Amino acid sequence: MNLLEVDAVSLAFGGVKALTDVSISVAAGSVTAVIGPNGAGKTSLYNVISGFYRPQQGRVRFDGADITAVKPNRRAGLGMARTFQNIALFRGLTVLENIKLGAHHYLKTGLLAAAWYAGKAAREEAELRRDIEERIVDLLHLADWRDAPVSALSYGLQKRVELARALAMRPRLLMLDEPVAGMNREEKEDMSRYILDVREEWDVTVLLIEHDIGMVMDLSDQIHVLNFGCRLASGTPQQVAGDPAVVEAYLGEQR
């Protein structure tokens, strides 16, 4: 059963073709990776899936429903959460505040209620806080930095806060855009473990863009390879690694 299906999507900016007839599927409960050289269209594909770009052709289906025309902020409510390639935290807010903003879309109290203080809003807030403390902060070992402003954290920690915020959205599909880019080996191993923990604990489907081939091979159940905006190959890590076209276009450079 596929949670996400991208069906024959084409996207162009003027005369520049970013994606041409790309189809990928993400099985529910899997870790699926999208790889490809720089400029292959990975992030464009992400932006189509999360609704920032509207493709000229093709459809995107989530849990069977066509969401091609759904506004990006509505997709949070459907159960899609994403992180960004560059750190995209709300600067000036603390770690906990950033994580709590992930819950914005499912809080029920009115927008004008003083959400952190008055009556019903305070109860909802307390519940949310407990939930976040127990299920996210502890899982990702962020307790020590809970009240620190995010701008004071190291790069690796900021990435972890981004993951935490995405989790606070209670997603069914977690989309990570280069979660370990720019990290050292230790940080990379930590992040890989957190991703696996999260999948176990939250029963979430993970879609991943990553340049670190070792990590992708270790984590993924399924890999889609993009090159020049087209899908080059799909399959298990072994199948993809043995595909001559992939080796030539991508892995060939690495070895």
Place this chain on the structure above:
Amino acid sequence: MNLFIEYSLVGLASGGMYALIALGFVLVFKGTGVFNFAQGELMMVGAYVYLSVTQLLGAHWAFGLLAAVAVGFALGALIERLVLRPLAGQPTLAIVMATVGIGLIFKGAAGLLFGPDQRQLPELLPRKPVFLGEILIPGGVFWTFVVSLAIVLACLAWFRFTRSGVAMRAAASSQANAFAVGINVPAISAATWGLAASTGALAGVLLSALNSLTPHLGDLALAVLAVLIVGGLDSLGGVIVGGLVIGWLQAMTGAYLGGSWREVMPYLVVLVVLLVRPHGLFGRKEIERI
């Protein structure tokens, strides 16, 4: 000494008005990164709406205020929707010039509808002088200060403590990011413009109730440029501090150096602030030049 205190208090009181005027600029800049040159004209429009509802229709002043705020909100939101949103991604200069143009349209329209004459608004706040100990402060100035500060503080509290306020701050911090956590960014932008225009309308009513109303009322708004630079273009708290500092300075220079220095002094301070902290005392660093 008494004279010093009296001038100080009057200066600080007029600073409250500055803070309220500056608030409209800061809300829009903080929320959407645009310096809105039409903010002054939105003040002027609010004042004319108030005048029309109270004098021409003869309604109660409360209805006048309500109408001014409502029309302000609608105009602000419409400007965002019809002008700013289609211009998203264009160079800053183009966007700024669009706001200048909107301001000119409003000014021209007000001139056509109401003529160039000075209008006197019906009394809004009590004029009876207020005594603080021995010191007398003109009633209009005092109450305008109280109301202005209350509005600015309410906005501050709302930004800090309500969910929509937090959503607004989040959208201001990073739009893509805010979208991704499910915040309706376009709606937030429109609401921010509406809110800023509403505070502008209130400022316009208060200001023209103190003096008088002409289609050129909006020109006064650019006088708070000094407040914005001292406080920082994107700091709500800075608006209060900047307003009070500039108000006090003007009163002091007016009293001790003579009236001709009054207009110059704030800009000397601005010059010093710009040399020491180019982003203002409370603003964030990376603000684009226009």
